[in-house]
Amino acid sequence: TYVVTENCIGCKYTDCVEVCPVDCFYEGENTLVIHPDECIDCGVCEPECPADAIRPDTEPGMEQWVEFNRKYSEMW
Ligand code: SF4
Numbered sequence: 026t027y028v029v030t031e032n033c034i035g036c037k038y039t040d041c042v043e044v045c046p047v048d049c050f051y052e053g054e055n056t057l058v059i060h061p062d063e064c065i066d067c068g069v070c071e072p073e074c075p076a077d078a079i080r081p082d083t084e085p086g087m088e089q090w091v092e093f094n095r096k097y098s099e100m101w
Contacts, residue, residue, distance in 0.1 A: 026059065026061040026064040026066060026082050026094075027064055027066065027070060027071060027080065027081055027082065028058075028059055028061070028079070028080055028081075028082050028087055028090040028091055028093075028094045029041075029053075029056055029057050029058050029059055029078055029079055029094055030078050030079070030087075030090050031056075032074075032077055032078035033056035033057055033074075033076055033078035033079075034055050034056050035055065036056075036057075036075070036076040036078065038074075038075050038076070039057070040070075040073040040074065040075065041057065041070035041073050041074050041079060042057065043073075044070055044073050045069065045070055046065070046067060046069065047063055047065055048063075049063035049064050049065075049098075050070075051097065051098040051101065052101075053093075053097030053098075053100075054097065056078075056097075058093070058094040058096075058097040058098045059079075059094050059098065060094070060095070060098035060099070061082070061091050061094055061095050061098075062095075063098075066081075068081070
């Protein structure tokens with residue numbers, strides 16, 4: 026899965042939402058989030074993010090961000 030990370034805080038762009046083929050972005054408290062079970066790992070959103078906030082969960086230290094994205098995408 027891809028995850029939204031701290032650079033998203035305060036970002037007002039939604040370029041990522043517009044390109045996602047499976048509509049798996051949700052609104053968190055002050056960031057967007059990606060539902061980790063719905064993301065199909067296509068990677069299309071990553072280069073579209075003007076804040077460079079979207080990372081693959083295969084990078085080191087991403088576990089906490091997977092949980093963050095899961096928590097807020099399942100909250101509503
Ligand atoms: Fe959507 Fe693809 Fe980004 Fe996952 S990697 S959130 S499926 S655009």
